[in-house]
Amino acid sequence: MSDLNRTVRELLEGSLPVLWVSGEISNFKRYDSGHCYFSLKDKNAQVRCVMFRNRAGLLDFQPREGMSVEIRAVVTLYEARGDYQLTVEAMRPAGLGALFEAFEKLKAKLAAEGLFDAARKQPLPTFPRAIGIVTSPKAAALRDVLTTLGRRMPALPVILYPCAVQGASAAAEIANAINKAAERKEVDTLIVCRGGGSLEDLWSFNEEVVARAIAACPIPVVSGVGHETDFTISDFVADVRAATPTAAAELASPNRAEWLARLAEQQRHLQRAFERQLQLRMQKLDNLARRLRHPGDTLTRQRERLAMLSVRLNAAPSRQLDRKVAALAQLRLRLAHASPALDTARHRLNQAASRLAVAGTRAHDQRAARLAQLRGQLQALNPNAVLSRGYALVETPKGQVIQHAAQLHAGDRIRVRFADEAVDAAVVGKPDGQQTLF
Structure with a gap:
């Protein structure tokens, strides 16, 4: 019996390729081991299925009783009981095959038009004057983005362009919100975001109207749709793709703490450079003072x-x-x-x-x-003989002779020596680029 069941299993696995099968989930059970067991049925037949833990852990949705799904599976035989079954490698909600086909078709079309080219991507401003957010006011993604922006740059203005992010009218509302932001010119960075979900939940961001609105937007656009493993047409068209809404906020905003640290470091470098120059000038002044004779x-x-x-x-x-x-x-x-x-x-x-x-x-x-x-x-x-002919000698209060007017500035105290006596004076002006003494 064991040899028979093994031979039948090998025949099934060797003769039939990996198949996509659609049906309705029945008798679904997930054990503590992480393995999932259920039956897949339609109105005429059913088949036992097993999805082991390593594959079940990759699902982005929770299978439940009565859900219509499509599975990719290997046809095999459970030798211990002689039961014919399907070993499931992947599972998705029913109807996603058409969505994937539409996704790939639109992706190829827009790529051929050059909407994904790196040459047309706009760089994000280092210091945006304001950031716009296109999402639903009720979305958890909005809270994540606002929290991140508040932490990184509290004083940065944020403008919300509300729209639905799921449903039949969501794509048109998203496109209108992007166009409105472009018309108002209130921001210089635009974040288009929503939280994670199934392919159907994120489908609004795979619509052509949204992709063309992003491509036509003169404002740099950051796409933060879904989780890290999710990709939408908006991600390919946007100037920058972020793995999550939080990551989009981090890419769009400067980090205040990092810039303050960099500024402090530059200030320290400038202070040290200034001190070095001051020390050099002081030494040079001392050398000149030693060479200067009264x-x-x-x-x-x-x-x-x-x-x-x-x-x-x-x-x-x-x-x-x-x-x-x-x-x-x-x-x-x-x-x-x-x-x-x-x-x-x-x-x-x-x-x-x-x-x-x-x-x-x-x-x-x-x-x-x-x-x-x-x-x-x-x-x-003899200076006194020169002074007796009407000349005067200008000195600092310490008795140092002043030879050039460039040595003086307005408000400096000076002493003017005449032939008979000296008087104290001050510099009060500099007409026509020269100092005048009174």
């Missing part, structure tokens, strides 16, 4: 050098005369021990003494003239 310091050094030269100039003739006198004394001593031609030698000595005196006087006069010339140059460099 004119008074320069005059003081020149005055000291002039005094030293004057002392050396005054002392030079005396030292030279002393050397000549010492040399003359040596000559006299040598002369006393020389030949007795004293008159001639004395005469020559007197001439040398005269020349020496003249040379000393000339050298002294030359040094005195040079000293007078240096005194005149020093007097010309």
Whole structure:
């Protein structure tokens, strides 16, 4: 008997392909193991069916007694009892075969027209000024979208374009809502959404009128219809397809917390860059300050050098005369021990003494003239002499000389030195691009 039943099973499974069978569910039972057992019948016959847990878990609807369904199954034999049965691999509500055929036909038609092309897709704005939602006011999807938008960007305005999302008139209402949003131009991102459901429940979003309304909409459209595994024509036509209504809200709205974090990070980078530049400028300013010398310091050094030269100039003739006198004394001593031609030698000595005196006087006069010339140059460099001719010296309150008007700004305190005294003043204006002092 076992061999017979095994042979019959192998014959059934090997000779018949996987079949689609339609009928009405009868005696449906789901056991704790997850396996489903039922009979599929029509008005003339019935057959036992089994759907194991791994296949039953993929169903997106709950089979129930009396429901008309279509199953994809393998014809087999349960050897233990010799019962002929169908092992079910997939199940769908009856009539979905025509819907799938219509779905594929419309999908191919719109694809051929280029409505699915990536080139015509519009990018979503990074910071939308307002977001529109096309859905039913009673839909759970609306609550999910509003909750997500409120969490991500609380201040973002949201406008609802209400419509039915299921039923005979739903497709026309959805298309009218999309067209109304395009006409009003109140938003710059549009979410078309509804929650999950069967293929029949979502069929409004597979209608051609809805697809063409989305394609013609100048506003970027995010399609968030059904669950992650659901696909509709609206998903293919829309600029962006989201797996769920919640995901659609996340794609359409910026995340306030993320942008605040990015802004804070950019602020920190900017602060560090500013501090580095400030430190560089401070170091450069210190270097320039060390190189900058006050004119008074320069005059003081020149005055000291002039005094030293004057002392050396005054002392030079005396030292030279002393050397000549010492040399003359040596000559006299040598002369006393020389030949007795004293008159001639004395005469020559007197001439040398005269020349020496003249040379000393000339050298002294030359040094005195040079000293007078240096005194005149020093007097010309004296700021007080310049000030006595009507000029003035502008300084900061700390005594630093201001050389250029660009160093001053309106409201700066300054000190103006004249020949007789100094006065305090302030910068009050800058006519024709130049600073004016009063």
